[in-house]
Amino acid sequence: MKELVIIGAGPAGISAALYAKRANIDVKVIYMERSSLNMAHEIENYYGIESISGKDLYETGLKQAKRLEIPLIEDEVLGLSYEERFKVIGKKATYEADALILALGAYRNVPPIKKIKEYEGKGVSYCAVCDGFFYRQKKLAVLGNGTYALHEAEYLKALSKDIYILTNGKPIEDEALQEYQIIDKKIKDLTGEEKLEKVLFEDDTSLDIDGIFVALGSAGSADLARKIGILLDESNKIITDEDMRTNIPGIYAAGDDTKGMLQVAKAVYEGAKAATDVIKFFKD
Numbered sequence: 001m002k003e004l005v006i007i008g009a010g011p012a013g014i015s016a017a018l019y020a021k022r023a024n025i026d027v028k029v030i031y032m033e034r035s036s037l038n039m040a041h042e043i044e045n046y047y048g049i050e051s052i053s054g055k056d057l058y059e060t061g062l063k064q065a066k067r068l069e070i071p072l073i074e075d076e077v078l079g080l081s082y083e084e085r086f087k088v089i090g091k092k093a094t095y096e097a098d099a100l101i102l103a104l105g106a107y108r109n110v111p112p113i114k115k116i117k118e119y120e121g122k123g124v125s126y127c128a129v130c131d132g133f134f135y136r137q138k139k140l141a142v143l144g145n146g147t148y149a150l151h152e153a154e155y156l157k158a159l160s161k162d163i164y165i166l167t168n169g170k171p172i173e174d175e176a177l178q179e180y181q182i183i184d185k186k187i188k189d190l191t192g193e194e195k196l197e198k199v200l201f202e203d204d205t206s207l208d209i210d211g212i213f214v215a216l217g218s219a220g221s222a223d224l225a226r227k228i229g230i231l232l233d234e235s236n237k238i239i240t241d242e243d244m245r246t247n248i249p250g251i252y253a254a255g256d257d258t259k260g261m262l263q264v265a266k267a268v269y270e271g272a273k274a275a276t277d278v279i280k281f282f283k284d
Contacts (some may be wrong), residue, residue: 001026002019002282003055004275007077007224008103010037010262012255014061016101016278021068023279028071030088030095030216031141037105039238041225046264057264076218078238079129080228086250087278091147098250099281102219102230102238103267106254110142111168111216114189119212123196127226128152132159138210141166141199142180143187146173149215153180164207166199168205183207221257233259244274250281 004020006013009031020027037054044051061206065072075090080100110116116124125131128142132155140160142153145167156163165177169186172178183199190212192198199207219227222236229254230246231239238253241245246253252274257268 002098002276003027003096004099004282005097005100006101006103006239007031007088008101008105008221008255008257009060009062009065009072010058010105010255012102012105012271012274013101013103013256013265014065015268016103016254016275017065017070018068018250018273019272019275020278021065022072023275025279025282028073028095030075030077030090031066032074032076036053054248062070076147076220078148082223089102089151091104099278101244101271101278102221102224102246102251102253102257102270102275103199104224111186111187111214113170115166116190116214119192119196120191121208121210122194123172123192124190124214125211126223128155128213128215129227131211131213135211138162139172139208140164141183141207141209141212142215143168143212144215144217145170145177146217148161148218150174150176152213152215155179164209166207166212169235198252221253223255235259243277244270245277 004027006016006029009029013273017029018025020028037058075092077090079089081087085239086097086100136159139162141164142149165180169185179201187203188195188199192193199209218240225238233239237259238257240253240258242253244254254270256262260266
């Protein structure tokens with residue numbers, strides 16, 4: 001039986017899972033409890049519900065999935081790849097699938113560092129797999145302090161022997177990062193003429209650098225999309241057609257991952273739409 005993996009357990013992800021399961025598709029949901037829905041104090045504009053907290057609505061969705069015996073797997077997704085089947089690379093395990101639905105929600109870790117936007121594409125990158133090739137044998141840094149940062153550093157070490165881990169003042173969360181050169185100072189600014197050349201720290205020291213790969217916290221939808229070649233728009237939203245298909249056959253996106261209203265109603269619709277098209281995709 002063909003398998004569907006849904007990344008994300010918010011309204012879009014759970015809606016997709018419910019529709020897929022009821023169509024007798026082998027589906028599993030991989031998620032981390034970081035949904036923006038949990039931040040909503042009160043929701044009063046969702047049909048059929050007078051008032052509910054975002055946290056309660058989120059937990060109700062999980063209960064619905066569990067009632068249908070849909071596997072809910074808590075894991076941090078680090079990357080995506082394709083080798084005859086799609087592979088979802090998690091911190092705990094690697095999961096294979098014949099189709100994917102990305103429904104992580106609006107989430108991107110861009111640090112509040114001066115000029116970081118200015119140097120995007122000129123020394124600042126959010127994807128080692130996408131851009132690492134252009135920095136072969138260069139002096140590189142990964143900005144982060146956890147497993148996602150380790151994942152990016154592990155990829156880059158095949159391209160360069162000079163890699164730093166910049167934690168921006170935060171403690172190391174993954175001890176395996178200790179094999180790299182660690183700088184735990186707070187970053188004050190970035191500088192360079194036409195491209196990034198130097199990181200300035202708050203203690204007035206600096207580090208000459210050719211490239212920084214941002215890997216704070218966990219990978220968001222845009223990060224994962226870049227790793228496998230999914231097209232994004234100018235606001236880092238995943239581009240889909242009316243059936244929620246991305247440019248890669250078998251990969252869909254729904255909810256806050258796509259352009260439009262950041263609303264539960266939109267997310268639920270797009271999750272259902274994506275799952276409905278997966279059913280057609282598997283039949284074809």
